[in-house]
Amino acid sequence: MKMQRMSSSWLIGMIAASVLAASAALADVPLVYATIEPAQISMGESARYTITNLGNESESIALPVVAGLDFQLIRRSRQFEFVNGIALPSVSIVVRVTPQMAGIFSIPGITPKSPPLVLQVNAERAAGSYFGPRIAGPPVKPPILTGATMPNGIHLTEDGSAYVRLSVPKREVYVGESVPVEIDVGMRSGFVSSLNGLPKLTSDDFTLNNLSRSPERRERILAGERFVLFTWHSDLAVVKPGVFTLSAEVPLTVRVRTQPRKDSLLDDEFGDPFLRNFFGPTAPKDINAASPAVELTVLALPTEGRPADFHGAVGRFEIASDISPAAAEAGEPLTLRMHVTGSGNFDRVDTAMLDHVDHWKTYPPKSSFNPSETDSHKGEKTFEQPLIALKPGKQIIPALTFSYFDPIARRYETARSAPLGVTIAPSLADSALTAQQVSAGSAAPESAYTAGFRPDHVVVGRLASSLIPLYLQPRFLAIPSILALAFAGAWMSTGRRHRDRKMPVRSRRVSKAANRMLAQMEDAARSGDPARFFSWARAAMQQNLAARWRLAPDQVTSAEVDARIGDEDQDIPLLFTLADEAKYSGHALHATDFARWTQIVRRQLLAEKATP
Amino acid sequence: MDADCAPAAVGGKGDAVITRAQLAALIIALALAGCQARAEPAEIGYSAAGLYNLANSYARAGKPGMAVLNYERASLLAPNDSDIDANLRHVRDSLRLASEPRSWFDRAVRVASPVVLSWMGVVGLSLLGVSLLAGRMVSRHRLIRLAAALVGIALVGVTVCNGIVLWPKLHEGVVITGATAVRVSPVPMGDALFVLPEAETVSMVAEHESFVLVRTRAGRTGWVSRANLAAVVAAKSDPGSP
Numbered sequence: 053m054k055m056q057r058m059s060s061s062w063l064i065g066m067i068a069a070s071v072l073a074a075s076a077a078l079a080d081v082p083l084v085y086a087t088i089e090p091a092q093i094s095m096g097e098s099a100r101y102t103i104t105n106l107g108n109e110s111e112s113i114a115l116p117v118v119a120g121l122d123f124q125l126i127r128r129s130r131q132f133e134f135v136n137g138i139a140l141p142s143v144s145i146v147v148r149v150t151p152q153m154a155g156i157f158s159i160p161g162i163t164p165k166s167p168p169l170v171l172q173v174n175a176e177r178a179a180g181s182y183f184g185p186r187i188a189g190p191p192v193k194p195p196i197l198t199g200a201t202m203p204n205g206i207h208l209t210e211d212g213s214a215y216v217r218l219s220v221p222k223r224e225v226y227v228g229e230s231v232p233v234e235i236d237v238g239m240r241s242g243f244v245s246s247l248n249g250l251p252k253l254t255s256d257d258f259t260l261n262n263l264s265r266s267p268e269r270r271e272r273i274l275a276g277e278r279f280v281l282f283t284w285h286s287d288l289a290v291v292k293p294g295v296f297t298l299s300a301e302v303p304l305t306v307r308v309r310t311q312p313r314k315d316s317l318l319d320d321e322f323g324d325p326f327l328r329n330f331f332g333p334t335a336p337k338d339i340n341a342a343s344p345a346v347e348l349t350v351l352a353l354p355t356e357g358r359p360a361d362f363h364g365a366v367g368r369f370e371i372a373s374d375i376s377p378a379a380a381e382a383g384e385p386l387t388l389r390m391h392v393t394g395s396g397n398f399d400r401v402d403t404a405m406l407d408h409v410d411h412w413k414t415y416p417p418k419s420s421f422n423p424s425e426t427d428s429h430k431g432e433k434t435f436e437q438p439l440i441a442l443k444p445g446k447q448i449i450p451a452l453t454f455s456y457f458d459p460i461a462r463r464y465e466t467a468r469s470a471p472l473g474v475t476i477a478p479s480l481a482d483s484a485l486t487a488q489q490v491s492a493g494s495a496a497p498e499s500a501y502t503a504g505f506r507p508d509h510v511v512v513g514r515l516a517s518s519l520i521p522l523y524l525q526p527r528f529l530a531i532p533s534i535l536a537l538a539f540a541g542a543w544m545s546t547g548r549r550h551r552d553r554k555m556p557v558r559s560r561r562v563s564k565a566a567n568r569m570l571a572q573m574e575d576a577a578r579s580g581d582p583a584r585f586f587s588w589a590r591a592a593m594q595q596n597l598a599a600r601w602r603l604a605p606d607q608v609t610s611a612e613v614d615a616r617i618g619d620e621d622q623d624i625p626l627l628f629t630l631a632d633e634a635k636y637s638g639h640a641l642h643a644t645d646f647a648r649w650t651q652i653v654r655r656q657l658l659a660e661k662a663t664p
Numbered sequence: 665m666d667a668d669c670a671p672a673a674v675g676g677k678g679d680a681v682i683t684r685a686q687l688a689a690l691i692i693a694l695a696l697a698g699c700q701a702r703a704e705p706a707e708i709g710y711s712a713a714g715l716y717n718l719a720n721s722y723a724r725a726g727k728p729g730m731a732v733l734n735y736e737r738a739s740l741l742a743p744n745d746s747d748i749d750a751n752l753r754h755v756r757d758s759l760r761l762a763s764e765p766r767s768w769f770d771r772a773v774r775v776a777s778p779v780v781l782s783w784m785g786v787v788g789l790s791l792l793g794v795s796l797l798a799g800r801m802v803s804r805h806r807l808i809r810l811a812a813a814l815v816g817i818a819l820v821g822v823t824v825c826n827g828i829v830l831w832p833k834l835h836e837g838v839v840i841t842g843a844t845a846v847r848v849s850p851v852p853m854g855d856a857l858f859v860l861p862e863a864e865t866v867s868m869v870a871e872h873e874s875f876v877l878v879r880t881r882a883g884r885t886g887w888v889s890r891a892n893l894a895a896v897v898a899a900k901s902d903p904g905s906p
Contacts, residue, residue, distance in 0.1 A: 383891025
């Protein structure tokens with residue numbers, strides 16, 4: 053019993069260790085991977101595409117879909133696979149891959165992180181193939197040296213796997229000129245895994261424009277070796293003068309054999325990377341394949357004879373123009389078109405077309421370019437300019453011009469179009485037709501609008517010079533303005549006289565009060581009452597001075613009188629002093645004094661009346 | 665005569681003399697201004713009946729835009745002409761365009777043509793001014809003066825209200841071509857926001873070169889080529905002016 057328990061413990065421990073070891077092994081290897089053998093076949097042959105799953109067996113794996121390749125499931129098998137010395141259960145799916153056309157096919161990775169596989173399918177059985185029974189002819193492949201220079205200026209990469217060639221048709225170009233170039237990338241069969249990007253120039257002094265997105269593809273035999281050739285077409289542009297070297301490069305991934313020291317003898321014997329590839333394990337390597345450098349002389353555009361409307365177009369161009377519609381009403385927009393055709397740097401082809409034309413309103417043009425299907429630096433650029441005729445009648449649109457530099461003739465040229473005629477009818481809104489003219493001009497029967505119409509008026513009536521209401525017309529506005537000014541002036545004038553006329557009334561009221569006070573003074577004098585006499589005398593003077601100084605009578609005090617009159621007239625301050633004395637000390641006055649002070653007060657009052 | 669009263673008597677005579685002179689000058693000025701207004705050259709003129717007949721002709725010729733334009737112009741000169749209103753509404757209804765009924769205020773202040781209302785305003789202003797001046801100079805006939813002032817205020821008020829009512833119409837335009845594109849910017853290649861039907865009436869908000877910024881009754885705005893639009897009250901140099 054005890055032995056059985058120990059055996060069980062041992063067994064569990066073994067299983068746990070196996071699981072742990074398997075986990076460690078799995079951490080280093082992908083759970084699902086795919087291989088294809090061979091990587092190069094000919095039409096009529098098939099390749100074996102094997103998918104190995106080290107992980108979950110129940111996980112469904114979809115077969116890839118590649119245009120031109122037919123995938124057919126052959127079998128599904130289970131076995132143990134040794135990874136890092138540990139046996140792991142795995143499921144293998146074997147698929148037959150049959151090409152339907154020749155070419156280089158990229159089979160997508162079986163998982164998102166898996167690298168794609170490349171299958172090259174030759175049109176016919178490759179001569180010199182190393183696959184034994186499938187090869188009919190004897191191997192006649194001549195060797196190619198690494199980094200060799202071959203005919204047509206082709207220079208292989210260091211590992212002999214590919215070449216890049218830049219074809220420039222001329223060695224002397226002008227600034228701004230668009231030069232068509234070809235970039236050939238030849239990839240030796242079985243050596244290049246993938247093309248990792250588009251070609252680019254190694255120099256910053258040049259730019260590649262209009263690089264074709266999908267290159268032309270064809271096969272080529274060089275020195276007896278099969279190359280797949282990709283060709284891009286582009287336009288080369290340069291922005292500054294000088295002498296420059298130019299080269300194109302392409303990023304590639306090639307297969308290189310990891311060389312064990314023991315295989316070096318074999319390499320030396322064959323001297324061919326393809327053999328290395330065949331006889332030993334390979335590894336991918338990213339390289340930049342570059343073309344041999346080309347020297348290019350860039351000339352500046354001459355300043356002499358440069359037209360004013362030159363915008364930098366270099367090439368050979370022709371222009372034509374048209375306008376639509378050919379007949380329109382005044383104020384209606386028309387479209388003037390200028391067609392520039394030819395070859396050159398169309399990105400610099402520009403024109404203002406018509407700027408100022410009498411009796412026309414012009415707008416800035418807009419352009420569109422329609423390149424040639426075969427050559428991107430050829431095509432037609434069309435400028436469309438809206439125009440509005442301001443005047444009716446037969447109008448002539450002036451000839452259009454376009455200036456460019458011809459690099460072949462090495463001079464500036466100006467292309468001209470023919471003048472265009474257009475008929476402009478008066479605008480409907482611009483015509484001042486009478487009812488009779490409108491009726492006469494319209495041969496059509498009564499329209500749908502006039503059914504149930506009220507008839508025309510017989511009496512035309514009086515004519516108005518404007519539709520603007522009379523009260524808003526400046527000339528008429530003069531009348532109410534003058535009226536208003538006249539009334540305002542009269543109002544102000546009558547206002548002043550109104551005040552003047554009221555003044556005597558006030559004076560009369562003051563005179564009545566003064567007379568009443570003088571009467572009181574005389575009464576007090578007759579009764580010999582100095583206090584009452586001077587009290588009335590001071591009151592009379594207070595009234596008088598208050599009116600003169602525009603003060604309240606109470607504010608006219610002795611101090612105020614001293615301050616305002618001072619030494620000018622000593623009688624009034626003295627009168628105020630005597631009034632105080634008579635009131636508080638009973639000061640006695642003679643009859644002559646009463647008469648004298650009465651006369652002084654009367655004189656003051658009369659003097660005030662005489663003042664305007 | 666009291667000495668105190670003497671200056672007042674002299675002043676009263678002076679006032680009377682000056683007032684008569686002022687009134688005489690005022691009357692002369694008014695007469696001159698009136699003569700000047702009447703002496704304006706007739707030039708090429710508008711008449712309500714002529715515009716109405718022209719609008720009828722355009723309508724018969726199948727040009728509803730120009731018809732509505734001339735009805736609107738005729739309506740300015742003869743606001744209470746029922747024939748103009750009827751035919752204008754008829755054309756609008758035929759095109760299924762909305763016709764706004766006139767409010768009571770609009771009818772009240774457009775009781776007469778702008779020409780008549782203009783002179784009514786002048787008369788009202790004169791009545792008001794004279795009554796105020798008379799109140800300063802004469803204390804009698806107070807009720808008459810008050811009534812004259814009120815009538816004057818009323819006449820001036822009607823004229824001012826007429827101006828307020830007509831002001832938006834003076835800045836309206838009529839679409840005279842079919843399917844007129846209203847653009848986002850004042851250039852021919854500007855994107856079209858919407859399309860206006862012929863004979864639609866819009867408010868003209870601003871102008872830029874050969875384009876007019878318009879606002880529809882629905883409140884939408886955009887730029888319309890001047891060739892597609894005619895102002896109801898056009899300047900001499902503008903399209904549509906005779």
